[in-house]
Amino acid sequence: MNAYREQFSLDPRVAYLNHGSFGAVPKIVAQAQREFQMLEESNPNLFFRTTLPKLHDEARAFVAEWLGTTPELFAFVPNASQGVITAASALVTKPRSQIVATSLGYGGVLNGLAEIARRTQSTLRIAEVDFATGAQTAEDIADSVFAALTNETTLVVLDQITSETALLLPIDQIVRTIRRVSPHARVVIDAAHAPGMLTPALPADFDVWVGNFHKWICAPRASAGLVCRTSEIASQMMPLAPSWDFEAGFPKSFFSQGTDDYSSYLATPHAIRFHESLRANQLDDHNRRVVNEAAEMLQTHWGTEQVVPTEISCPWMRLVQLPLKKQLTKPECDALTLKISQDLKTETVIVPPGDATYVRLSAFIYNEPTDYEKLKLIDLNS
Numbered sequence: 001m002n003a004y005r006e007q008f009s010l011d012p013r014v015a016y017l018n019h020g021s022f023g024a025v026p027k028i029v030a031q032a033q034r035e036f037q038m039l040e041e042s043n044p045n046l047f048f049r050t051t052l053p054k055l056h057d058e059a060r061a062f063v064a065e066w067l068g069t070t071p072e073l074f075a076f077v078p079n080a081s082q083g084v085i086t087a088a089s090a091l092v093t094k095p096r097s098q099i100v101a102t103s104l105g106y107g108g109v110l111n112g113l114a115e116i117a118r119r120t121q122s123t124l125r126i127a128e129v130d131f132a133t134g135a136q137t138a139e140d141i142a143d144s145v146f147a148a149l150t151n152e153t154t155l156v157v158l159d160q161i162t163s164e165t166a167l168l169l170p171i172d173q174i175v176r177t178i179r180r181v182s183p184h185a186r187v188v189i190d191a192a193h194a195p196g197m198l199t200p201a202l203p204a205d206f207d208v209w210v211g212n213f214h215k216w217i218c219a220p221r222a223s224a225g226l227v228c229r230t231s232e233i234a235s236q237m238m239p240l241a242p243s244w245d246f247e248a249g250f251p252k253s254f255f256s257q258g259t260d261d262y263s264s265y266l267a268t269p270h271a272i273r274f275h276e277s278l279r280a281n282q283l284d285d286h287n288r289r290v291v292n293e294a295a296e297m298l299q300t301h302w303g304t305e306q307v308v309p310t311e312i313s314c315p316w317m318r319l320v321q322l323p324l325k326k327q328l329t330k331p332e333c334d335a336l337t338l339k340i341s342q343d344l345k346t347e348t349v350i351v352p353p354g355d356a357t358y359v360r361l362s363a364f365i366y367n368e369p370t371d372y373e374k375l376k377l378i379d380l381n382s
C-alpha cells in the first residue's frame with residue numbers, strides 16, 4: 001500500500017478512486033479540527049463571543065494570502081454551490097437580466113441560476129458545449145460561450161474545471177471574449193475543483209471566484225472561499241441570509257450568520273500546510289502520472305479511446321469510456337456506481353455525458369495505478 005494512505009482514515013479494504021467528489025481529510029487535519037471543537041466546548045460563551053471572531057479572522061487572512069488576494073476581498077462560505085448562488089443572487093438585482101451558463105455546469109448550480117432567473121423575470125441562456133469523444137477543443141468551448149453572449153448579458157457563470165466531465169475550461173480566453181462582447185457582464189467562476197489542483201487557483205480575470213477547500217486541499221467539510229476581484233464587486237456582495245453585521249458589508253456580513261460549527265474554516269490553514277508539504281513532494285507529478293497510467297490501462301483493457309484532448313483535460317481527474325453498446329441512463333449509472341462499491345470494494349463514479357458512459361477517475365497522493373485494476377472486473381453485462 002502507498003505510504004501516504006496511512007495518513008488518511010480511509011478504509012484500507014476499499015480502493016478509493018473518487019477524491020474529486022468529497023475529498024478526504026488527513027488525520028493530522030482532522031485532529032486540528034477536533035482541537036478547535038474542544039476549545040469551543042470548554043467554554044462556548046467565551047469561544048463564540050471572543051475567541052472565534054479572532055481565530056476566524058486569522059484563518060481568513062491566512063487563506064486569502066495563500067490564494068493571492070487580501071482579507072478584505074475574501075470570505076469563507078460553506079461550499080461552492082452556496083458560494084456561486086450567493087454571488088449570482090447578489091449580482092442579478094434588476095428584472096429582465098440575462099444570465100449565461102454552460103451545459104457542462106454543475107447541476108445544483110444550474111438549478112439555482114434557473115430559480116434566480118425565475119424570481120427576477122430574467123433569462124438563463126445555456127451555452128451548449130458538446131461532450132462527445134474527440135469533438136471539442138478549447139476553441140470549440142470558447143466559441144460555444146461566445147454564441148450565447150449578447151450586449152445585454154448581465155452575468156456569466158463558468159466552471160474552471162467541470163464536474164461530471166473533468167474538463168479544464170479555457171477560462172482566460174473565454175473571459176477575454178466576455179469583456180469584449182458583453183462589457184457590462186459580471187463573471188462568476190465556479191472553481192469547486194481548482195484550489196489545490198491548479199496553481200495559481202485564481203484565473204487572470206474574473207469578478208467573483210468560488211473554490212472548495214474540502215476537495216483537493218483536503219480541508220474538513222464544509223469549507224470553501226469566495227473572492228471578489230475588486231472592492232467595487234465586494235460592495236455588491238451580500239450573504240444569502242442577511243443577518244448581524246449586514247450593514248458592515250463584505251466580508252464581515254458573511255461571518256455573522258448565526259451559531260454554527262466553524263471548525264472546518266479554522267482548520268483550513270492546517271489543510272493548506274499539509275497540502276503544501278505534499279506539493280513539495282511532487283504531488284502534481286504523482287497525481288498526473290497515476291491518473292494517466294490508470295486511464296491507459298483501462299482504455300487498453302476495454303478497447304476504448306481517450307475522450308478529450310490533453311490540453312482541456314483537468315490534471316487529476318479523467319473520464320474513461322466503458323465499452324457499452326447502449327448509453328446508460330443516470331439512474332443506471334448510479335446503480336452501477338453502487339454495485340462497484342459493493343461488489344468490488346471500489347469507490348468511483350459512473351457518468352453519462354454526451355452519448356456514452358464513462359467512469360470518472362480521480363488520483364490523489366494515496367493512490368497508485370494498481371488501485372484501479374479492480375475496475376477491470378466491472379460487470380458490464382448486468
Ligand SMILES: Cc1ncc(COP(=O)(O)O)c(C=O)c1O
Pocket residue numbers: 020021079080081082105106109159161162163164190191192193212
Ligand atoms: C463545478 C462544480 N460546482 C459545484 C460543485 C458542488 O460542490 P459542493 O457540493 O461543495 O457545493 C461541484 C462538485 O463537484 C463542482 O464540480
